Amino acid sequence: MLALIALTLAQSAPAATDADTRAWWALTAELSNDSMEGRDAGSPGYDRAAQLVADRLAKAGVKPLGKDGSWFQPIALERTDIARADIRAGGTRLRFLHDITASPTGVPAQLAGKLAYRGYCGADTLGDVRGKVVICHNTRRAGLPSADDREKALTAAGAAAMLAIADPGFTVEPPRWPFAYARSVRIAGTPVAPVGLPVLTINADALGKLVGKGRDAARLIAGGSSGAPLPAFDIGTDFTARFTLAHSKLTSSNVIGILPGTDPALADQAIVLTAHLDGYGHGTPVDGDGLYNGTLDDAAYVALIVRLAERRAGQGFRRPIVFALVTGEEKGLLGSKYFVANPPIPLSRIAGNINLDQLRPIFPLDLLTVHALDDTTLGDDARAVATSMGIAVQNDPEPERRLLMRTDHWNFLKAGIPAVNFVFGYRPGTKSEEIYRQWYRTGYHKPQDDLKQPMDWQAAADFNRFFYTLTQRVADQDAPPRWKPGSTLRPKSD
Template sequence: MEGRDTGSAGYDRAAKVVAAKFKAAGLTPLGEKGGWFQSVSMNETKVARAEVSIGGRPLKFLYDFTVSPAPAMPQRVEALLAYRGYCDAAALGNVTGKLVLCHGATRAGLPTAAQRDSAVKAAGGIGIITIADPGFTVEPPRWPFAYARDVSLASATRNTDSFLRLRLNADALATVIGGGHDAAKLIVKGSNGQPLPDFDPADAFRAGFTITTRALTSPNVIGFLPGTDPALADQAIVLSAHLDGYGYGTPVNGDRLYNGTLDDAAYVALLIRLAERRHGKGFRRPVIFAAWTGEEKGLLGSIAFLRAPTFPRSRIAANINLDQLRPIFPLDLLTIHALDDTSLGDDARAVAAVMGIAVQHDPEPERNLLRRSDQWNFIAAGIPATAFVFGYRPGSESERIYRQWYKSGYHKPQDDLDQRMDWKAAADFNRFFYTLVGRVADKDAPPSWKPGSALNPSNRP
């Protein structure tokens, strides 16, 4: 379906296919007006074209740099540059009217992205150029970018921030700073958290941006399997995966279709398969089957559902979300998000133990995966939720395969039907999922928060 980009004709066709599959499997519609769809209105801002040069040296849009689109961003820029290492607030100095180069290092003790942004603004900078860190090997920078778009819910307050935000390919740093400093050495030091100099490159930054905006709508697809126990009718379990992908974008090895097979079409298919296996036979609790739109654009579909739910939010007991799953090596270890925060973690641990699958907390919290898919919106709303990632042991062949996929498959056209797949691992996860859903939807007690959890609404500031 042409990669199912949010708001595209391919996405709409895919949504109709999912609705038809849900219907054939015996679900009932739970969208708006008695249908299968919940329409989500959005606004898109896109950098359709960008021309950037420093001292006459050009940079290639989406290959050497990308831009964070914003409605109020300037369309023409001419400014001096300031290189300020990690852009610690105490070391920035006065950078009024300048674009500031900052290493985007993800290391404890160094400024975060939000801290860099805030510090540069406070010091008078007109924008920030973040140097993507090739040393962040747990999730290396991906070049080229598919496109430069920002999509927000139509109900969101209009962004009036004119602060310019660019992301720079580390390979292009030499082009930006010119002579006088060794760009390769700066990159190595920046990736290792070593001390960096401060300097102002001699040449000016010049840019022209072509900005386009449009309104779009894209639907969530929502089906319902009624429960069999009237006493549990107010304890619905939401099973979800995101239907959207990237669609068409910048070609990689001549291919411009970002298929999104494992991210996340395969797991919308798993929701369909579970519905088919039930043949309309309910669990004790009601189960909501949701295929979200706009996940790749900011978790927008699940936000829209929780703000205007087609099933009363007070009657939703939990969410089990499917994303970030990569069945490309054996499943003997499973990362479980919010493992010790809710009873869902206990249920997942028990099911995994019977199957001989070890479980773990997220071993790479610096990637912030818990907040990067739709389970986070349920957690933020105070609803117990969980999600999963195939785990690996350090130094193993599974780790090698996983790392390579993030270099060559993640958010790239190569996430397609011809990629490496471990079909036994995929089947093992499917069995884990079926069993977990049955356990959660049929047990006497509803999912609940652990008293000591920092995510527990009762313990939040």
């Protein structure tokens, strides 16, 4: 049945695309069709996807590198969900995950206080907020209080909680409502920090339910989004929140294997290829669809790494290649964190990491954002390969999104291992930017990231070829990846 589904969906790739791109898309379809249930970490759907990946790697001649000679590196996890939330402002009930959300490890079982509005919540504008639930604009504009500034100021002033308005003016990555769920997952045994100032996130469209009919909520949102001066006032309405938490234990595995190198002199210089196998799974429905398939985030790039192995058919590069399809990225980079802390080969024998995430072949590939472009020689390798294909490269033009630290290569960088990651780039004002922005509004971490979304098949083929060529260059050249002098990312102890 899975093969039939994959064949049917693969046929959505135009016949004019090359055979490799069609094979890549067919595997993407197997990994992200509805039968995989969105591959949430620890779910049966994730386990089915992991077994499929392991089977394909085995058939391609890769050797297992997991526990006890298996393909799997199991990770014990602990999960906390907000199973039920009853949140009210006066007599108005707020819809959880639609109007308001919270982290299950960041709120107490219940909280209460009078509502107050304090604009950007700078320390000098708070006044008396003792015991109050304070509404603040979660702006990221330079010159205004940061999230850390707001939290410190409210804590020092004795506030009961902060309601942070998700800023619709942050257009580089606008807020996405509804949230799929309120869930926290951690590696078993990881201490949970005690709840400090409770922080809940408010949908800007719900502000009117909090400030009441006598205030112009839309005007406040517009002002806060533009950085304009804002008033401070007490609302006086009672705010109450009660949360029911559900705790569970689960196990989810990284899939890891190795393609041995052909040059004994380079045997201690392995290159790790990573992509995250997990997705969101089932969550709050959007337009009637409650399954978050995660096709481009990140099934397509798990499939691409598998395709690289299949193209080699057991024939190694000069350096060993470690295949690490990791779990728990969507829950905090957990799989790569565990991999680095419990490496299947010593970290001293890992020379570099090429990570695939945050890529979007939905418009032409003529510009590629390269994370850590100027920090290691992997950036030079990426530039050389891209240039040979007529593709320009750039540093991240939107560092305020912190994408550098939001995907699995970050754990390798922190461990002192040169690493690189990519995002399709665009030039301002182009059709590509329009498509890019639209996808982040309607596709990213949404059920609509599925097999039916529009694709640019030439862009997909181009990036696949870029990845194959880059991997071969890094794995076969004489010198291993290395840090560049002056890199701000290189650990001081490295």
